[in-house]
Amino acid sequence: MGLRWYHFALWAGFIILMYAMPDLVSKGTLRTFIFANFLAIFAISWDVLSGRTGYISFGHPFLIGIGAYTTAILTKRFDVAIEISIPIAVVVTMIGSTLFILPALRIRGSYFALVTLAFMELIYQLVQVIRPDLTGGTRGMSGIETLTRGAVNGYYMSLSLMLAVAISMWLLMRTRVGTALSAIGMNEDSVQGSGLSTTRLKLFAFLTGAFVAGLGGAFYVHYLGSIAPRALFDINFVFTIIVAALIGGSSTIIGPMVGAFFLTYLLEYLRPFLPGAERYFIYGGIALIIYIYQPKGIYAVVMQAWERLRSGKSA
Amino acid sequence: MGTIAIGEKRMSHPLEITNLVKRFGGLTATDDISFHVEQGQSVGLIGPNGAGKTTIFSLIMGELRQNSGTIRLYGEDIGGLSTPARIKRGVSRTYQVPRPFGEMSVVENIRVGLMPDSIWKMITQGPDREREIELALSVGFSENDLNRRPDELSMGDLRKLEMARTMATDPSVMLLDEVFAGLTKGEIAQIGELIQQMRRDGMTFLIVSHDLKALEPLIDSAIAINYGSKIAEGDYADVISDPDVRSSYLGVA
Numbered sequence: 001m002g003l004r005w006y007h008f009a010l011w012a013g014f015i016i017l018m019y020a021m022p023d024l025v026s027k028g029t030l031r032t033f034i035f036a037n038f039l040a041i042f043a044i045s046w047d048v049l050s051g052r053t054g055y056i057s058f059g060h061p062f063l064i065g066i067g068a069y070t071t072a073i074l075t076k077r078f079d080v081a082i083e084i085s086i087p088i089a090v091v092v093t094m095i096g097s098t099l100f101i102l103p104a105l106r107i108r109g110s111y112f113a114l115v116t117l118a119f120m121e122l123i124y125q126l127v128q129v130i131r132p133d134l135t136g137g138t139r140g141m142s143g144i145e146t147l148t149r150g151a152v153n154g155y156y157m158s159l160s161l162m163l164a165v166a167i168s169m170w171l172l173m174r175t176r177v178g179t180a181l182s183a184i185g186m187n188e189d190s191v192q193g194s195g196l197s198t199t200r201l202k203l204f205a206f207l208t209g210a211f212v213a214g215l216g217g218a219f220y221v222h223y224l225g226s227i228a229p230r231a232l233f234d235i236n237f238v239f240t241i242i243v244a245a246l247i248g249g250s251s252t253i254i255g256p257m258v259g260a261f262f263l264t265y266l267l268e269y270l271r272p273f274l275p276g277a278e279r280y281f282i283y284g285g286i287a288l289i290i291y292i293y294q295p296k297g298i299y300a301v302v303m304q305a306w307e308r309l310r311s312g313k314s315a
Numbered sequence: 316m317g318t319i320a321i322g323e324k325r326m327s328h329p330l331e332i333t334n335l336v337k338r339f340g341g342l343t344a345t346d347d348i349s350f351h352v353e354q355g356q357s358v359g360l361i362g363p364n365g366a367g368k369t370t371i372f373s374l375i376m377g378e379l380r381q382n383s384g385t386i387r388l389y390g391e392d393i394g395g396l397s398t399p400a401r402i403k404r405g406v407s408r409t410y411q412v413p414r415p416f417g418e419m420s421v422v423e424n425i426r427v428g429l430m431p432d433s434i435w436k437m438i439t440q441g442p443d444r445e446r447e448i449e450l451a452l453s454v455g456f457s458e459n460d461l462n463r464r465p466d467e468l469s470m471g472d473l474r475k476l477e478m479a480r481t482m483a484t485d486p487s488v489m490l491l492d493e494v495f496a497g498l499t500k501g502e503i504a505q506i507g508e509l510i511q512q513m514r515r516d517g518m519t520f521l522i523v524s525h526d527l528k529a530l531e532p533l534i535d536s537a538i539a540i541n542y543g544s545k546i547a548e549g550d551y552a553d554v555i556s557d558p559d560v561r562s563s564y565l566g567v568a
């Protein structure tokens with residue numbers, strides 16, 4: 001996997017800093033961090049599914065929603081224990097993601113994105129129509145069992161989950177399977193021509209991305225204790241996930257994680273000045289500027305600076 | 316199944332094409348073509364532009380599906396198989412228009428070709444760096460080229476990369492589509508020597524080339540096609556002096 005000393009050093013430094021955070025910042029800020037952790041999980045999930053393969057998912061809330069609703073319904077309506085309902089939710093999300101493979105067999109690019117967006121709409125309609133006694137219909141659900149109490153515990157829980165996801169996905173994508181998925185994004189026909197089944201690789205990307213999305217969605221609902229379909233199945237949520245991944249630098253795992261924190265803080269700092277939806281214009285603008293300056297995102301900007309620093313030192 | 320398959324392998328030809336037809340709308344790009352290539356033989360496939368050479372390659376690889384006719388690899392009808400499944404059975408091709416992975420280095424491009432079609436193995440086993448470098452050097456790359464990206468490579472280099480990626484899939488039958496186009500004399504000699512080396516090692520070839528001078532020493536026999544039909548087959552000298560071939564292909568009567 002080509003791990004170097006500085007990989008360990010950077011991860012260790014980052015982990016220590018993040019775990020020390022409750023001593024460094026206020027409870028209010030910590031709550032913002034919690035949201036950033038979950039957004040990071042969703043952005044990483046998007047990166048696994050779309051970042052390398054180029055099969056752009058606009059329907060991520062579809063996956064997150066399956067995970068969230070499955071565990072919410074199981075625990076609240078059927079008294080299933082959380083330790084059991086979360087794994088079930090993850091598996092159901094992965095099964096749901098196999099729907100993505102149907103359009104992915106035939107179409108790419110914007111059409112694929114549109115079909116996945118339709119999946120999100122579909123599930124939004126379904127939770128309202130089918131068995132609202134289970135899903136809570138338009139109003140959603142509340143009083144769902146929570147895993148943690150208080151900001152500090154919530155922060156540690158979300159951070160641990162985010163780090164576990166980030167490190168495992170980062171390691172996974174450093175193996176040859178990451179190379180193969182990138183190759184699909186560059187030239188799918190040549191991947192076939194190299195003897196690799198692209199359908200199987202895409203399915204792997206979708207299942208892994210869904211694993212992360214389902215896990216994140218399930219934990220998120222047990223952090224919030226409630227579920228609001230209109231906020232969950234919202235195009236703004238889709239954009240927040242995608243912009244976080246792109247701003248940070250897609251197909252790097254680290255980038256989407258960084259992007260999620262960057263974006264959460266940007267939105268948070270803009271809140272006092274722009275309480276309404278105008279904030280989204282500002283972040284759209286900032287995302288655009290970063291994108292124009294470096295289409296590969298913050299990750300690439302930092303890497304370039306690091307390379308310059310290294311070559312400067314050795315020269 | 317093991318012993319039977321081996322027995323079959325010995326008796327049947329590496330590649331056998333029977334009454335192959337491919338139509339694009341009203342155009343018959345492959346018109347009832349039949350031929351076979353024997354074990355360890357190298358066959359040149361020649362014909363003017365648009366004769367249907369590349370189409371035959373695409374049909375053999377399963378990138379296009381024939382309207383009728385059969386394609387057999389070591390006796391097995393591979394007509395219904397996917398491209399990766401055919402590659403697994405030992406046939407592989409280069410592309411006339413090189414199709415590298417644009418944001419990967421030369422070694423990474425070769426790495427994709429070397430990968431087993433098993434996600435589990437991709438994850439648990441690291442890349443075979445020695446083999447990657449060995450393949451890159453064998454097609455004529457220098458050490459300095461290994462980390463170059465396709466946009467920094469010449470047409471000659473891109474063709475070498477095509478060769479290397481194709482060889483990486485470990486074929487026993489190789490289909491080469493215009494591997495000499497855009498290459499310098501030195502590069503042609505180098506790729507030619509590589510093909511000769513593989514012939515000595517028992518590789519079976521079907522080679523398309525407009526560069527007849529480069530092609531001639533590399534083949535045991537030739538097949539000429541025009542408008543999708545086979546017009547001559549046999550010794551290169553006989554094929555090339557065939558009146559039909561001369562009029563169609565060389566533009567002389």
Ligand SMILES: Nc1ncnc2c1ncn2[C@@H]1O[C@H](COP(=O)(O)OP(=O)(O)OP(=O)(O)O)[C@@H](O)[C@H]1O
Nearest residue numbers: 339342344362363364365366367368369370371411
């Ligand atoms: N996908 C396709 N759809 C429609 N027509 C096609 C397609 N591919 C090839 N053709 C046509 O089929 C005929 C044979 O094309 P092919 O590429 O096989 O020729 P070729 O012998 O390889 O030519 P060249 O020497 O120029 O590479 C041509 O008339 C071409 O225009």
Ligand SMILES: [Mg+2]
Nearest residue numbers: 368369370411
């Ligand atoms: Mg051709």
